Amino acid sequence: EVQLAEFGGGLVQPGGSLRLSCAVSRFTFSSYSLNWVRQAPGKGLEWVSYISSNSRNIYYAGSVKGRFTISRDNAKNALYLQLNSLRDEDTAVYYCARGDYDDHLGCFDLWGRGTLVTVSS
Amino acid sequence: QSVLTQPPSASGTPGQRVTISCSGSTSSIGSNYVYWYQQLPGMAPKLLIYRNNQRPSGVPDRFSGSKSGTSASLAISGPRSEDEADYYCAAWDDRLSGVVFGGGTKLTVL
Numbered sequence A: 001e002v003q004l005a006e007f008g009g010g011l012v013q014p015g016g017s018l019r020l021s022c023a024v025s026r027f028t029f030s031s032y033s034l035n036w037v038r039q040a041p042g043k044g045l046e047w048v049s050y051i052s053s054n055s056r057n058i059y060y061a062g063s064v065k066g067r068f069t070i071s072r073d074n075a076k077n078a079l080y081l082q083l084n085s086l087r088d089e090d091t092a093v094y095y096c097a098r099g100d101y102d103d104h105l106g107c108f109d110l111w112g113r114g115t116l117v118t119v120s121s
Numbered sequence B: 001q002s003v004l005t006q007p008p009s010a011s012g013t014p015g016q017r018v019t020i021s022c023s024g025s026t027s028s029i030g031s032n033y034v035y036w037y038q039q040l041p042g043m044a045p046k047l048l049i050y051r052n053n054q055r056p057s058g059v060p061d062r063f064s065g066s067k068s069g070t071s072a073s074l075a076i077s078g079p080r081s082e083d084e085a086d087y088y089c090a091a092w093d094d095r096l097s098g099v100v101f102g103g104g105t106k107l108t109v110l
Helices: none
Strands: A004-007 A011-013 A018-025 A035-041 A045-051 A058-060 A068-073 A080-082 A090-097 A109-110 A113-117 B007-011 B017-023 B034-039 B046-049 B064-068 B073-075 B086-093 B099-102 B104-110
Touching: A004 A090, A004 A109, A018 A035, A018 A090, A018 A113, A035 A068, A035 A080, A045 A068, A045 A080, A045 A090, A045 B086, A058 A068, A058 B046, A109 B046, A109 B104, B007 B017, B017 B086, B034 B064, B034 B104, B046 B064, B073 B086
Parallel strands: A011 A113, B007 B104
Antiparallel strands: A004 A018, A018 A080, A035 A045, A035 A090, A045 A058, A068 A080, A090 A109, A090 A113, B017 B073, B034 B046, B034 B086, B064 B073, B086 B099, B086 B104
């Protein structure tokens, strides 16, 4: 079964850092763009970041720009999100989401189950 | 406050047609495709409609999407109890250089 799985969530203090990972299985990782989307407790979806299949194009939401860094390692079939200078409002479930094969921005055709990041002192 | 505007709730009976609206701008919906996602309680979101009105394989044909100008709609013809979920619209926004979501609409089947 084609799937994504996120790792690395946990409890971190305000101002702290965390690195999330997303592992994939059963599809050609290097052919697809990838995204991070988050959802604060009881709230709606918020797109966080996008990385193209070859890492040449990267985009961030304004709320995380300058604090979060997306990257990928096509040799390891892995996607990463480095979260720095964390704030209370970054508390959320973070989903890894695959872009469609034609790389239409905004189209997420496969999602992981998410990993919870809690920012609290 | 979300860039795309959706009603917070919608409801209908199995014999009705329920419509969920999504309002954007010229830089978002007016210039780009609209996508719809379904999030069942406690689950990850799932792609429901892509490129305005296309259904991925496995999505029932009671779900349909449309777009006109800077607005889009998701219609559910004859909703079932298993369709009770949160529904989100999304689109790329050229001005923000990012993906924007609607705030989500909670569907209740009466």
